[in-house]
Amino acid sequence: MPEKTKALKIAIAGAGPAGLLLARELARAGMKVTVYEKRARAAGAHDWSDAIEYDVLRDAGFDMPVAENGIFRGKLVKKSPAGKGLFERHAIDPLEIWAPDLSCKTKTDIRFGYILTDRVALDAMLRAEAVKAGAQILYSHQAVGLLGRTKGPLDKIRVEGLRVRGPKNKMADIQADITVDATGMDSILRTGLSASGAIERPFGGKELAFAWRTVRKLDRAKLGPGGIPDHYRYGAHGGYFWTHLHDEKTIDVGGGVKDEPGRVDPAEVVRGIIDEYPAITSKELRGGGGRVLAGRSPWSLVASGFLAVGDAAGQVIPTTGCGVGAGLAGAMMAARTVIEAGGNTGIDALWAYNRRWFVESGRGANLAALGALKDILQDLSHEEIAFLMEKDILSGEMLTPSINGRFFAPDQRSMMSALVSGISKPSILMKLGKAVSTGKKVYAHYARYPRKWSEKGFERWKKRAETLFAGPG
Ligand SMILES: Cc1cc2nc3c(=O)[nH]c(=O)nc-3n(C[C@H](O)[C@H](O)[C@H](O)COP(=O)(O)OP(=O)(O)OC[C@H]3O[C@@H](n4cnc5c(N)ncnc54)[C@H](O)[C@@H]3O)c2cc1C
Known part of the structure; x- marks a missing residue:
């Protein structure tokens, strides 16, 4: 690791799973990492178990259990319902999909790539690992804004740290080489930038x-x-x-x-x-x-000296609202980018995180396409969805990738057979057809995400993306 990289000072706002995993990874690489969390330590995360992607937890280094006859066995599995442990015992796979009005279910069940994970235990483990790696976590410290040049076109933005309100309302300006927004869906820091719609869009609607x-x-x-x-x-x-x-x-x-x-x-x-x-x-x-x-990422997740991870970066599966796995995956990509940038904190070096998220891992592209699909299908009535399931048009095979965070476009043959099965309700098929074709266009557009940072190239890409989603991003 070059000395320049090791000496980097990283300020992360938000001690949720995404912020903590990023802190752990960068501290392990020898950087000086401080996490600022507005909650008092005792408050903790929510107290239930979330469905989190199994593969992402494995990639983040957790000792994953193995399912035998529908029961998970392994070191981190709870021995009893109230017991300590990271994972619930029951393995959900397959999962039945029922029509909203209970009139039918899909002919095949879906393969569910998630594991039920105790959020209190997950956050505690990530916190302990981050601290062990050398990161400092300061509770009762609320990030209130960014330092540096926060207005202008994206290439003129240069973030130099953050302003924090600490205990007893004491304000402090913290200088940092890289400042990270991991504050969840409110995206407190990212939305404070003003970069012609390139990065600052708040979530809503x-x-x-x-x-x-x-x-x-x-x-x-x-x-x-x-x-x-x-x-x-x-x-x-x-x-x-x-x-x-x-x-x-x-x-x-x-x-x-x-x-x-x-x-x-x-x-x-x-x-x-x-x-x-x-x-x-x-x-x-x-x-x-x-x-x-249940939204999508802003057009860019980085600016010079700045990046966003987790919900703050729109890293969430829009068809399920599951954001922990996507946020952990995003945090790993962000960490790799910062480590490989060799001390360069400019937008040209951090751009690799955008590429990893949107294109190379395919995650951002898949989630954006799913988001477009969801926006249209979400308005179908209960009867319309039941009709599509009954006719096996909205099938288990089609829903499996969608629920697991991957966009799936039915091929010509499937669309033709859908057309035949659904002939009695052409308006529903038109909506489905529109959703699939918009999703395909969005997915294809993300494949053209600029390889390297260039103001002109990004502006061209962004304009087309705005048209596809009909609005600023
Ligand atoms: C009812 C419910 C059920 C859910 N079920 C699932 C599920 O089954 N599976 C799944 O994957 N996801 C689920 N989610 C979503 C999941 O909780 C989020 O996607 C996930 O927590 C996002 O992680 P994060 O680290 O990005 O942000 P968060 O977990 O939101 O963490 C952000 C942290 O930043 C802190 N913060 C905020 N503002 C500031 C500030 N100004 N300064 C300093 N700190 C700040 C917050 O206190 C918080 O600790 C569910 C959510 C809810 C509400």
Whole structure:
């Protein structure tokens, strides 16, 4: 590692999973890393288990368990529902997909590439590893703005650190070679830049969902013969609802809906689901709710001296609202870029992070295309979605990649057979056709993301992207 790189001073705002993993990686590379977190240490992350991509956790270095007969076995698996451990015992795979009105389900189940991961345990492990590697984490320190040149076209921006409000409201200006926004979907620092729409777009509108979940004790004596299958009630209220077993004694019931004025309360719908199953008791072990990002990345995740990771970078699977795995993947790409940049903190060197995210890993391109698809399909009614499932047009095979964060465009033959099956409802097929074709165009456009930073090349790419999404990005 060149000495110039080792001496870099890194300031990260936000101690969520993305910020902590980035801190760990850069501290391991010998850099001077400080994480500023607005919460007091005791507050912790949310207390339930999230569905997180198995492969990303493996790539981030976790000792992953192996599933045998639907049960995970390994060092980090919980021994009991309330026990310590990172992973829940029950392996969800396959997952049934039910129509929102419960009239049918897809003919084949989907392959679910996630593992239920305890967020308190995950954040604690990442925190401990970051500190062990040499990073400093300062709680009760709120980032309030950026230092340096924060206005102008993207190539004129030069971030030089951040302003922090510490305990007793004491303000401090922190100089840093690279400043990172890992503050979650509010993207406090990124949205404070002003770079002609290249990076600063706040999330809003169709990009926000509201989710609620409750983890309940199961009364096995009251379980019917089929038990309660792991399932998604897909497309319900512009989102989806689920039941996931954690183990033989506990179940997670939840859902997320499009966050818009007059939306349904997901907690109400969840209560309705619970009423259908006498085996789900009133004993809540964990749970809660909140806003979830279901949007897409800004056009660039970097400027000179600056980058964004996690929800702050729009690194989230828009069809599920799962952001932890995508954020961890983004943090690993950001770390690799900073390490390989050899001490160069300019936009030309950090641009490799954009390329990795949008093109080389395919993640950003897939998620942007999925976002375009979701924006159109989200407005289908419950009956329309049920129709597509019943006709096997919205099939398990088609939904598997979409739920796992990959854009999948049906080939000509599948589209033709969809046309034949769905002949009685041409308007629904037109919507599906439009969604697929927009997704394809978006995906193809990301493949042309500028290889190297150049103001002209990026401006050309951005203009076309704005047209595709019909608005600034
Ligand atoms: C009900 C619900 C269910 C969910 N289920 C899943 C799921 O099953 N799977 C999944 O992958 N994801 C799920 N998510 C989404 C997931 O929680 C987020 O995608 C993930 O936490 C994003 O990680 P992050 O590190 O980018 O940001 P965050 O986890 O949001 O962390 C950001 C951190 O920055 C701190 N911060 C904010 N502002 C400042 C500031 N000004 N200065 C300093 N610090 C600041 C915050 O306090 C926080 O600690 C769910 C979310 C909700 C609400």
